[in-house]
Amino acid sequence: xxxxxxxxxxxxxxxxxxxxxxxxxxxxxxxxxxxxxxxxxxxxxxxxxxxxxxxxxxxxxxxxxxxxxxxxxxxxxxxxxxxxxxxxxxxxxxxxxxxxxxxxxxxxxxxxxxxxxxxxxxxxxxxxxxxxxxxxxxxxxxxx
Amino acid sequence: xxxxxxxxxxxxxxxxxxxxxxxxxxxxxxxxxxxxxxxxxxxxxxxxxxxxxxxxxxxxxxxxxxxxxxxxxxxxxxxxxxxxxxxxxxxxxxxxxxxxxxxxxxxxxxxxxxxxxxxxxxxxxxxxxxxxxxxxxxxxxxxxxxxxxxxxxxxxxxxxxxxxxxxxxxxxxxxxxxxxxxxxxxxxxxxxxxxxxxxxxxxxxxxxxxxxxxxxxxxxxxxxxxxxxxxxxxxxxxxxxxxxxxxxxxxxxxxxxxxxxxxxxxxxxxxxxxxxxxxxxxxxxxxxxxxxxxxxxxxxxxxxxxxxxxxxxxxxxxxxxxxxxxxxxxxxxxxxxxxxxxxxxxxxxxxxxxxxxxxxxxxxxxxxxxxxxxxxxxxxxxxxxxxxxxxxxxxxxxxxxxxxxxxxxxxxxxxxxxxxxxxxxxxxxxxxxxxxx
Numbered sequence: 001x002x003x004x005x006x007x008x009x010x011x012x013x014x015x016x017x018x019x020x021x022x023x024x025x026x027x028x029x030x031x032x033x034x035x036x037x038x039x040x041x042x043x044x045x046x047x048x049x050x051x052x053x054x055x056x057x058x059x060x061x062x063x064x065x066x067x068x069x070x071x072x073x074x075x076x077x078x079x080x081x082x083x084x085x086x087x088x089x090x091x092x093x094x095x096x097x098x099x100x101x102x103x104x105x106x107x108x109x110x111x112x113x114x115x116x117x118x119x120x121x122x123x124x125x126x127x128x129x130x131x132x133x134x135x136x137x138x139x140x141x142x143x144x
Numbered sequence: 145x146x147x148x149x150x151x152x153x154x155x156x157x158x159x160x161x162x163x164x165x166x167x168x169x170x171x172x173x174x175x176x177x178x179x180x181x182x183x184x185x186x187x188x189x190x191x192x193x194x195x196x197x198x199x200x201x202x203x204x205x206x207x208x209x210x211x212x213x214x215x216x217x218x219x220x221x222x223x224x225x226x227x228x229x230x231x232x233x234x235x236x237x238x239x240x241x242x243x244x245x246x247x248x249x250x251x252x253x254x255x256x257x258x259x260x261x262x263x264x265x266x267x268x269x270x271x272x273x274x275x276x277x278x279x280x281x282x283x284x285x286x287x288x289x290x291x292x293x294x295x296x297x298x299x300x301x302x303x304x305x306x307x308x309x310x311x312x313x314x315x316x317x318x319x320x321x322x323x324x325x326x327x328x329x330x331x332x333x334x335x336x337x338x339x340x341x342x343x344x345x346x347x348x349x350x351x352x353x354x355x356x357x358x359x360x361x362x363x364x365x366x367x368x369x370x371x372x373x374x375x376x377x378x379x380x381x382x383x384x385x386x387x388x389x390x391x392x393x394x395x396x397x398x399x400x401x402x403x404x405x406x407x408x409x410x411x412x413x414x415x416x417x418x419x420x421x422x423x424x425x426x427x428x429x430x431x432x433x434x435x436x437x438x439x440x441x442x443x444x445x446x447x448x449x450x451x452x453x454x455x456x457x458x459x460x461x462x463x464x465x466x467x468x469x470x471x472x473x474x475x476x477x478x479x480x481x482x483x484x485x486x487x488x489x490x491x492x493x494x495x496x497x498x499x500x501x502x503x504x505x506x507x508x509x510x511x512x513x514x515x516x517x518x519x520x521x522x523x524x525x526x527x528x529x530x531x532x533x534x535x536x537x538x539x540x541x542x543x544x545x546x547x548x549x550x551x552x553x554x555x556x557x558x559x560x561x562x563x564x565x566x567x568x569x570x571x572x573x574x575x576x577x578x579x580x581x
Contacts, residue, residue, distance in 0.1 A: 005529065007527070007528070007529035009522060009534075009559050010559065011528050011558060011559055011562055029472075035498075037531050039531055039534075039535070041556045041557075041558075042534065042556075042557065042558070044529060044530075044531060044534075046529060063559075063560055063561050064559070065522055065523070065524055065527045065559055066524075066527070066559060067528050067529055069528070069529050072335050096529055098532075099530070116529065116530070
């Protein structure tokens with residue numbers, strides 16, 4: 001019920017994001033979503049791509065430190081109050097959110113919110129019970 | 145100056161020829177003491193083919209083998225102790241790993257002579273029994289606090305045994321008890337000065353008149369800063385645990401080099417590469433021989449401090465040879481906030497904590513306080529997707545380094561291969577401080 005996310009450890013200086021983007025471009029990585037967390041010293045690039053293993057192999061071959069973990073992506077109608085609704089569901093179930101990012105899908109009227117939580121099964125079940133759809137690995141197509 | 149200019153005038157102003165005769169007499173006895181009681185050094189002498197009978201005076205000093213930090217490490221904890229433990233009353237120790245730690249033993253007589261040396265330093269800056277002496281060096285294993293504390297007692301000052309840190313309390317006691325002499329590291333003196341300024345206490349308002357600052361390198365520029373900030377005269381003091389502690393040498397009112405207490409410590413400068421003794425006045429590695437110490441009587445101990453000895457007349461009337469501020473090191477030791485740090489100690493922590501040995505140390509001095517930044521390359525298994533995981537790994541590594549060194553570093557985890565390498569090896573240490581004039 002969860003999708004795989006790649007995280008890449010980056011130095012916080014100019015050019016480091018563009019360098020990693022070049023590696024992904026050269027590997028023909030089909031990027032579906034991304035987010036960057038930054039601190040004074042370092043950054044973490046988080047990616048969802050169609051071919052996770054291929055992208056990770058390309059990143060490792062270029063000396064990047066990566067990790068792959070699962071996240072929960074909820075699909076909601078793109079309208080005011082949508083995010084609030086999702087957060088309320090998680091809050092009611094006492095699911096703690098580590099971080100989150102969102103994007104619109106090319107599919108009309110849909111938005112997708114990625115949640116990093118400790119227990120993806122718990123989050124997915126909470127969404128399911130509330131009638132909210134989540135993406136699974138095969139469902140990545142919905143991001144098109 | 146007060147009416148009392150010297151703590152032990154007959155010794156401190158003894159004509160040079162007489163000091164040398166005294167040194168010769170003591171050296172002959174000391175070599176015999178060490179040969180008879182320290183099997184390790186006897187072994188070194190035997191290997192060199194030197195017997196105590198070959199030492200007729202200080203002119204024969206060059207015949208004796210050197211001792212280095214490595215010897216002290218090999219003989220940890222007590223292989224160089226020359227008297228039965230029942231005669232020892234205290235140890236002091238340097239910071240560092242077990243491997244690098246030096247444990248120095250003292251008899252009561254050793255403590256007395258060390259404290260007398262510190263008393264000479266206090267009197268040299270104008271200290272008398274009318275003074276209130278605030279000792280803000282660390283107490284405990286570190287020699288700074290205990291040494292100056294003992295010296296202050298001997299002079300008869302009212303001693304404030306503050307130890308280091310807790311700046312608010314330092315300022316409160318300084319103000320409420322009217323401290324006149326401050327003893328601490330120069331960086332802490334500057335920090336105290338800044339803190340006083342922030343509290344709106346002007347240099348004219350504080351009661352301080354002099355400061356005795358040592359345990360780390362500092363420049364003339366820093367001296368002027370401290371003097372201005374605190375409204376005092378700032379004096380340098382030098383020493384090392386291996387030889388006794390602070391007070392091996394100290395500055396007088398001239399503020400131009402530190403008089404070595406030559407009745408106790410025989411100084412030479414040598415070529416660090418060949419070990420050849422250099423004439424007085426040439427730049428070389430400072431080597432000390434303890435003439436009076438009973439428990440831990442190191443002979444020809446190589447300090448690794450690069451220095452010049454000056455025998456010219458000093459207007460203060462003291463006849464003992466002066467050494468300049470150390471101009472550098474002949475090894476890779478760094479002195480950071482008064483603490484001796486070897487890069488290998490940091491490397492040991494990294495390996496123990498499961499990090500790669502690819503690291504970089506940056507030392508700088510910001511607002512007269514040393515900063516230590518450690519950059520370490522992260523490895524695959526240590527990375528996860530959250531910022532929290534990395535910052536908490538940095539924090540825990542910083543704590544491990546602090547436990548080892550006693551000082552707090554800023555740890556930065558960086559991507560692999562991001563630390564510059566020369567000939568395949570990471571460039572370990574960048575010291576951006578300007579420590580020498």
